[in-house]
Amino acid sequence: MSTARTALETEEHQxxxxxxxxLGKRYGRDYMTTVIREGKHTDELWAxxxxxxxxxxxxxxxxxxxGGGMAELSIVLEELGAAGSPLLMMIVxxxxxxxxxxxFGTEEQKRTWLPGLxxxxxxxxxxxxxxxxxxxxxxxxxxxxxxxxxxxxxGRKVFVSGVDMADATLxxxxxxxxxxxxxxxCLFIVPRDAPGxxxxxxxxxxxxxxxxxxxxxxxxxxxxNALVGDEDxxxxxxxxxxxxxxxxxxxxxxxMGRFALSRAVEYARTRQVWKEPIGSHQAIAxxxxxxxxDLELSRLMMQKAARLYDEGxxxxxxxxxxxxxxxxxxxxxKAVDQAVHTLGGNGLTREYGLASLITASRVARIAPVSxxxxxxxxxxxxxxxxxxx
Ligand SMILES: Cc1cc2nc3c(=O)[nH]c(=O)nc-3n(C[C@H](O)[C@H](O)[C@H](O)COP(=O)(O)OP(=O)(O)OC[C@H]3O[C@@H](n4cnc5c(N)ncnc54)[C@H](O)[C@@H]3O)c2cc1C
Numbered sequence: 001m002s003t004a005r006t007a008l009e010t011e012e013h014q015x016x017x018x019x020x021x022x023l024g025k026r027y028g029r030d031y032m033t034t035v036i037r038e039g040k041h042t043d044e045l046w047a048x049x050x051x052x053x054x055x056x057x058x059x060x061x062x063x064x065x066x067g068g069g070m071a072e073l074s075i076v077l078e079e080l081g082a083a084g085s086p087l088l089m090m091i092v093x094x095x096x097x098x099x100x101x102x103x104f105g106t107e108e109q110k111r112t113w114l115p116g117l118x119x120x121x122x123x124x125x126x127x128x129x130x131x132x133x134x135x136x137x138x139x140x141x142x143x144x145x146x147x148x149x150x151x152x153x154x155g156r157k158v159f160v161s162g163v164d165m166a167d168a169t170l171x172x173x174x175x176x177x178x179x180x181x182x183x184x185x186c187l188f189i190v191p192r193d194a195p196g197x198x199x200x201x202x203x204x205x206x207x208x209x210x211x212x213x214x215x216x217x218x219x220x221x222x223x224x225n226a227l228v229g230d231e232d233x234x235x236x237x238x239x240x241x242x243x244x245x246x247x248x249x250x251x252x253x254x255x256m257g258r259f260a261l262s263r264a265v266e267y268a269r270t271r272q273v274w275k276e277p278i279g280s281h282q283a284i285a286x287x288x289x290x291x292x293x294d295l296e297l298s299r300l301m302m303q304k305a306a307r308l309y310d311e312g313x314x315x316x317x318x319x320x321x322x323x324x325x326x327x328x329x330x331x332x333x334k335a336v337d338q339a340v341h342t343l344g345g346n347g348l349t350r351e352y353g354l355a356s357l358i359t360a361s362r363v364a365r366i367a368p369v370s371x372x373x374x375x376x377x378x379x380x381x382x383x384x385x386x387x388x389x
Contacts, residue, residue: 016075020075020076020079023080024080024082029083046123057094064114068310070305073251090248091252092162096245098118103240104240109189125160125165126245142172150224172186187227187229195220196219199216200216208360243321246325249367294330302324305320325374339354
């Protein structure tokens with residue numbers, strides 16, 4: 001399948017795409033399916049992608065990264081996804097956590113975490129969602145109080161991905177402003193084995209090696225240096241991590257959509273039940289063409305968001321990253337739906353491996369920010385319409 005990507009990408013980007021696509025091809029869907037069936041993690045692919053410099057491509061060179069940005073990291077995730085073997089934890093570990101620590105962490109935090117996040121020997125999960133807050137992250141109640149030189153965290157999180165694989169979780173909590181009494185968002189690095197840090201796996205209908213967890217923080221005592229960056233600039237720091245998360249979720253959706261579409265096109269070219277292959281019927285061909293167009297358009301917006309972000313325009317990147325996440329989530333859901341339909345009964349067999357993508361693709365519509373919340377953002381922020389909530 002041809003993709004009109006040359007005009008916008010540098011030769012280095014195109015070379016990166018080709019190299020990651022080759023790695024993806026060596027692993028591919030069969031590898032992923034086996035890992036999931038055996039209840040394992042994608043350790044081999046994670047390690048090899050890290051060794052080739054792909055996982056830390058966005059992290060600063062002085063801490064072992066590639067010195068690139070979201071433009072490069074999103075290429076890596078998209079291409080692995082297009083090969084059928086996406087690494088979901090890339091959205092969290094190098095993109096959110098790596099970015100936040102690189103931009104706002106102390107020198108000690110950078111030295112402790114960034115080389116490991118870049119070479120894949122360390123992984124970090126990210127927990128913001130709470131049972132009673134959901135889309136309304138202003139409502140989170142996980143609270144950090146000072147106790148001598150320590151911090152003590154109490155609260156609950158839900159749907160946090162990959163906590164079992166991660167050495168630590170970057171937890172979004174709140175501290176009380178001594179002057180105003182208001183709760184301010186703050187980010188804490190919580191090691192996996194910290195006393196009082198409990199996790200329960202949530203039983204999801206998702207065919208993926210990364211699992212989701214409910215977290216219970218029961219008076220988790222952390223040293224002063226667990227706080228990332230500045231206590232008074234928590235919101236700014238948080239947003240700096242959320243834009244990469246949206247850009248990477250767009251890459252995840254585009255990759256999955258491309259994978260499903262390529263399977264469907266291959267099938268439509270060869271499956272014959274009348275005189276011609278089913279791909280000659282426009283009722284089959286046109287929706288596939290539409291899916292291809294939507295995925296290409298989403299990539300354009302993702303590239304715009306990545307470029308703005310990498311150039312340091314956090315505000316401009318915010319709008320574009322939301323739009324890219326929205327467009328890619330919708331394009332992914334539609335591409336998967338049409339791919340399943342193209343295969344008729346085979347679309348629902350385990351052998352062809354597309355049915356499980358029906359639920360997986362919905363993740364791109366819901367997380368990390370839902371379709372409706374992006375439409376709220378665009379109505380209010382971009383169009384200036386009154387806020388509805
Ligand atoms: C597979 C998966 C992995 C995840 N990984 C992580 C992770 O690693 N870390 C983490 O912190 N979280 C994670 N999440 C959580 C994810 O970010 C949330 O599910 C998402 O933010 C939505 O929150 P919610 O599920 O509570 O839905 P709710 O907020 O309860 O929303 C339910 C529905 O109501 C709609 N809605 C809510 N408010 C409005 C409104 N004002 N206007 C219109 N519609 C509205 C929503 O769009 C949605 O359709 C993950 C979720 C999934 C499914």
